[in-house]
Amino acid sequence: MQSRQGFARRLLVVLACAGLAGCAYISKVSPRSGLPGTVVQIDGAGFSPQWHENQVTIGGAAARVIEGSASRLRVVVLRDLVSGTVQVTTPARTIVSSDVFERRGDTLGPTPERDADAKLVVGRDFPPDRRYDMQAKGASQKVLVVLARPTDIDPEAAIPGWAAAEVGPFANAKEFVQRLVSHPERGVSRYFSDATYGQLGGDFLVTDWQPLSQPWDFYAWGPADVTRAQTSVAGAQTDLDTVLANPASTQADIDAAQARLDAKKQALKQAQDSQGFLQQADFAFAEALIGAKAALGAAVFDQYADHFLVLAGPWMRGSCCWVGTGFHAESANPALPLGPFDIGFPAPRGGTWMAEDGKPGRMAHELSHFFASGDLYDGPAGAFDLMGFHDSLPLYSGYNQHLRGDWLDQGASGNVLKLQWGTPADLDQTIELVAHGKTQDPTGDSVRQVIRLRVTDGLFYFVEVRQRPDAAAGAAQDFAFDKSVPGGEAGVQAGVLITKALESNNQSNNREPMISLVPPEISPSPRLMVVGEVFTDPARTIRISVVSRTQDRPARYRVRVEWGHLPAADPNGQFDLRITPWASPPWETEDIWANSVKNDETSPPRMLFQNHEPGDETKPIGNGDPPWVGHDNTLFARISNQGVVQTPDDVRVTFYVNTPPGVGDNGTWTPFDTVVVGRLNPGETRVVEAARKWRPSVGEHTCVKVLIERMNGEVSFDNNEAQENFSDFEAEGASPYRAVELDVLARNPYDQGIAMELMARGVPRDWFVAFDHGAVWLPPKGEKRIHAVMWTDRVPEWMQDRPKDQGPPKAMISLEGWVGRPFDRIIPVGGVTAFVKAVRQVVVQAEPRQKEARSGEKLGVLGRVTPAMGGVPVAIHVIDPNGKTAVERVATQPDGRFDHVMSVPLGQPGDHRLQAFVLGGSPAAQAESPPVRVRVN
Template sequence: MELANISLPIRSPFLDRRLLRRFLNLYPLLPGPRIIDFQPWSGHAGSLLIIVGRGFSDVRSENIVTVGGQPAFVISAEENRLIVISSNEAETGAVTVALRVQPDVVRQGPRPFNILDTPSSDLQFDGPPIFSIGADKGWLSYSQTGASYFKKPDDDLPDDGPTYPVPTQEEMEMSNGQSWTTTIVIMPCYPSDQPEPSAAARQVIVDRWNQAAEFWRQATYGIWTFIPRVLEWQALAYEGAHFVDPGANQLKEGVYIDLFGNALFANRDTLQDPKFQNNRPGGFCVSYFNNGNFMRGANYGPIERLSWKVGPVTVNWHFLNRPSFIYVGDSANWGRMAHEVGHSMLRTDAKGLIHPEDVYDGDLVDGPEATAQSFDMMGDHDPGPLFSSYFMVQRGWYQAWNYPPNRLPELLRSNVFTLEWKADPRGPAFTHEYDLVAHGSSQNRTTNRWHVLRIKVAKGLDYFIEVRERPPAGSSQVFDANIPTAGGTRGGVIVTRVISGERPLNNNQQTNLITLLHGRDRVRTLTDGEQVRDPARGIIITVVRNAVSSNPMVSRVRVEWNQAPPGENPAANMDLWIQPWDDAYNSPDIWVNRWTNGGTNPPNSGWPPSVPVDNNETPIVPKVGQPWRHDFVARIRNSGTAAANDVHVVHYANSSPGIGDNNRWEAIQAPIDSRNIGTVPANGESYSIVRWTPNVNRHTCLQVHIISQAGERLATNNMAQENIFKFDSEASSPGEPVEMLVSVRNPLKRRALIRVEVDGVREGFGVYFPHRWVWLDAEGERELTLIVVPLLDNREMKKPGARRTRIRAMGFVAREYKDKNMPEWWSSIGGITMEVTCKYGAKILLEEKPVLDRGLLQVWGAVELAVAGVHVVVTAEKARGGMVSAYGKTESDGRFGVTFGYDELKDESGISAALQATIVDSDEFVGAESNIVHWLY
């Protein structure tokens, strides 16, 4: 193993084999196994250690290693060096080694390994390591100081009603009206220097959470609800000064895991009750007693594994459904609670945040532009507004359903009417009126009425028109009681502009926004006769009549475009765009095709360029003179009625692949930075292709920028990125670990804590990353090594796809706001997906005597294990330099054959070549090279 950038205090002799031999020669040769030393001498549970000595087995599974009384995982084994990962439950204690053939002969290291507290009390230190082992059992497992147990849910125990796991985006969109209910566990806690709060103080928390749950029930028409389970007061292990920064009225940065781990441990008996096991909570919230003083809240996002240590106690939690973790102060009102639930309880992406857009003034480039905050629960939440219509439409909550007994729900109607704006100056004028109804106690079922009118302007840009209304006197409606309205009215029309789409937080762009299209001077509902205009597109929205009827309020609006004289805005009928990445950091518009000797491997010829499986063929680092070629392909789209001419595209690469973006990308092509791909047709697409040569031992993030043209509909959809990488675990039993350098980057212009989460670890694999969080200076970066360890033999991985795991490493940075009403939360800064496949080892052989027949050189060989369809490339290096290659596949008996043309091999010295075969892109076998055959004619 390379063990580059593992962020541990390890001396160079332990990493350099030549220096290691010199070091070991200082000690007498005694029968093994024998531990001479190990590094580091101290670290967190789950740390990586290097043990040096004599007499170890070079087969990983034949070495039995313990650290601090717990079995350690051996990830690399040589006769004189072992690389191990200590258990998450390890305590301060001895490091021992034994061989499986002599398990009673146990050798101990020269000193104990000292386990550090987690987290460190110095918050400027980096966090403890991540060591996660894939599991295939119930939703929650728990272990404490070596005593691990798991309680299986008892289906016979009663609960408080039907509950389900948190639904995914796809499940919500395809739910066919199915309602969802989950449990949120609220853990009231107080610091050790405070007396236990009263039962009345707990009841206030209960009442406010019930109000937040009622908001969600009303807002979603009962489609999505949660049951708050408020536990009893529990004392924390530390005083208040350990947790709270009184100057900032919030938790100290870096103690989130400490707070959550402490609260879970204090409630461990309750949480292990089978009733909670049955309900599979979708979230946990720590309600921190701050004696009634103001305290910010925060949403930490979903957590799969959590380790916490204080004194001699180590606690490890594993949540397979990745519930979200929230904290609020005891003074928080129900609006803040409902807001925090909104951030992550309905997950729509890998980062776990349903509402990543900024709706309110905070650290935005232009804060006052956040004009919609008073109309969105994800904005100024304390006054209790409804969600803006973008979120209501996104989640499918404006669909009217009928629920007949003993039958599937029936969709009665959609309460969203959608228009698509088209820039066609020669087209007819568009004018139409629509009746819109406010969100009432039940879905609208009146024909020719809708809750929302949506105008699709461009890819990623929409206008939403809706009616908002304060509840009448005596109403049980909990939301919108405090929305700003025009004088003398209880409500009216609002128009929001939404810029959507998945983007990592970056230092050179304003975060996606939901704003009022009627601007900063009319932050209120609109009334009779008022208009909203988009002059560049000629769109006019008019409130024809504000109150056609009331309770719920109905308003009539008129939408117009193409009213301007022809030619007023001719460039707005074109929009260049490229699809951004999905939740696996994979863009369908970016891929790599690998070529050998003029043909792709496997063959992907023709136009347009074909897309390989998983969007990428595995890059191969070429040897000098080798004819490997990689095409970095980008699909450029144009939505509009006019062609886009003289389109320029920039292809970037960034090594190592990273979490976060600090804008340190390098353009691939030279000598110019952009490539003119000519014309992209109207409502069509074209392709930008550049040659890319990967570097040795480096996997790379790829990024594409379309240079914006004047008059485009939208200039913020011109960039996409691809962060997916494939690795083969080299053959052994179990497979060998796979290392990948990952750059963690700070996108902010200030020193910040970057939190790292890893998920997707399936049964039979383990993953190690040096830190759960790192501190980075402004726009700084650090390279760290992500290690994936196969734990089972290939033959034990019998389930479909069991030999492959797709692991995501994701980064988050805290978002901070000056307004005391705005809680902090963790914003995604992107991540990478790493695919590791355990494969079998196989030898490949070339026959020594190729045959020249009728101008063709026939070369034969075989793969040791007889499997049909294994891809093989044979390269021929000519005597005077230069290489050619031929592509083939194995037959059912493992044999293969390829041919070279006479003219391909001939040069001034005659015809001679050195031939070698390589296994590539095999689903079953690790890539391997054959013997070299020298041929002379």
């Protein structure tokens, strides 16, 4: 009834205004409800045609106008949204809606039946060159351990049965968790210190138990979720059977009932696959952290750079790693009114969690995800690395110690011997290795702790000695790690470990671990190698053998590394084609870029790039040039052969494009061009130019992927592809700046359904990002379109009385998709980096000195940029009748004017076209002048 009455009132207003000049009304608000971050469209009449002259409130709370005309406005609702009428205030009038916009929706985790509602990310003031998650080095990194208690859990009753034997004695559940951190033999602090020679450690503070608002079953996936899902499947099956049995049912009725059943079955699988994980992580973190901040006080709370949530209750798996600037969680739907819970941090913080029954190794493992490798549960290497079977507290393996942690002395005579396969061509060297103790082995001698054998950047072998500690042998042998490493020589409990580390271009490839164990030839079991055992890599003639043990404790072994003359007739495994994988963030690779002729020069010919190395415009970085929409652009890729022989066949490189850019990769790429490069010599790097020109459509932003086609005999296929996101934006404006809008596709790379959370990282102070969905459910290999709005409310430099201390004029915002299942940590599966610059909207004009000229005469050009700005780069294009373009560049004077004579004389008679373009890279927005005809006789 209310909706009909509201419609009737709006209709009366519209009819009454029909034909009247100056009439103003709001006829429609769509949608009628939402959460902060929702984009709302307001239709009506009487709005200011200048979008920024309209001020909009909803329920009295300001909304951010992002686009508008005299009859339509689009706004983003902000964090302090309350239900109420919509009010538009222009310089001439105030207009109020007859209907109410409601704050309604939820941020609950997505399911196969529904996605989460809108999400608003508010930027924070932090140095862009710093990270705030736990680092590999730093002895007193501040970690706040937040204890959280659901309404139906007594933490004292939930203390695990093993607690006293593991870390006792303690008086209560809080002291139990404190012992996990500080136990003198098995605590996290002790482990970090011993494993890294005191270079890594945490300054831990454990809070009191913070009460949560809901029972454990709300925050975590448990058996009750499976039971409910099974009941729903049975109900949906009954409904489908009823529809099928009804002769009056249409095919549409049958399809709808089948779709409901399919969704229920997917929901059941989600519940089954998610057992032991957090279900509503945002609610758990937000509520617990709000309580901890209130208890500790903001001054103490804000000192801690990482948060470790411990949830009271039964066994669960832990997970890492959130990195964010705060949490917002709410459910404003009538079925579950909850929140809103809002907490912001003064800078990005890392987040990790586990259940109350987690052991010290679990806590150390989850924190290590910030700086070490992914999980190593799949494969025997997990027994020898904390990132695998952590409860036994094994040491980090060589890859994590050296490449990720940098805990060992890297000097020429330090504790890491760095070998490069094939250099020299014939190697036979014996090295003495010593086990990792509480103190690092003295440097300057011939004894090492790790051998790093680099085959290519795609493949490393690490050799080290491992040994169980012996407290009876003295303080030097009493350390927290490796108390359960398997195998080795019984008398000394030691042996040699060889692991293989593969570079992977897939950000989410946890199914094939980066680190794997190389088994002894005579016994391929997950254990240490002993004297006399050998590992070989026949394709590369590599042989690593354990020669002898020279000391019992700390154990020392002599290890022999050999490779011989490489067989040219058999190239198998002797070369490696590589392109640098993309990295997160900023989700781009240094080996893919584009060039547009917009800012090149033709006299002398020079290929110039808007994004370039400091001081050299000819060396691209990032995208090189933002794609020139509607014009020809050229794509480039840099590839290399890191092997020691020439490729046996011609190398083929294929360029792919995908619009819009994607978060995640489900393989839906469109081939764009294939280039036959020829054979690559060992160590050769070559820049490949796509033969086909890329002409992107208006308003579309694109991902480009380059794939080096696989060839038999490559060392690794994991580094044959890379991806680049082309998303360079200018937020134009006088005051305020215009918002930037972007569609991205959330893509599921897996063969099972996943819940993907959309995150924005690198959002500076005075900048904002709104997603239409904060999290989505994606079926296997599925995808969904996500709309993002980015804007800044900073006051432009050219405005008077602007604040001196405000956010930067340029932001590198990473829009990312994060997933938890099917993994044991929360990881980004892909992202898009939006380079957004706040610039002043300008107009450029250019006129020839002479409307008519003679062939061979040089053309003079006069122009100006308004509002006047000095130092603005302008490209002058002169296009002859055959379409050939001459490009030269000039910079404006302080009054905005420019005066330039083209260095190349006019050629062929006929109509030439003159046009000027304001280039990117200055405080002025890109702009183009109207084309002007020049007649050449």
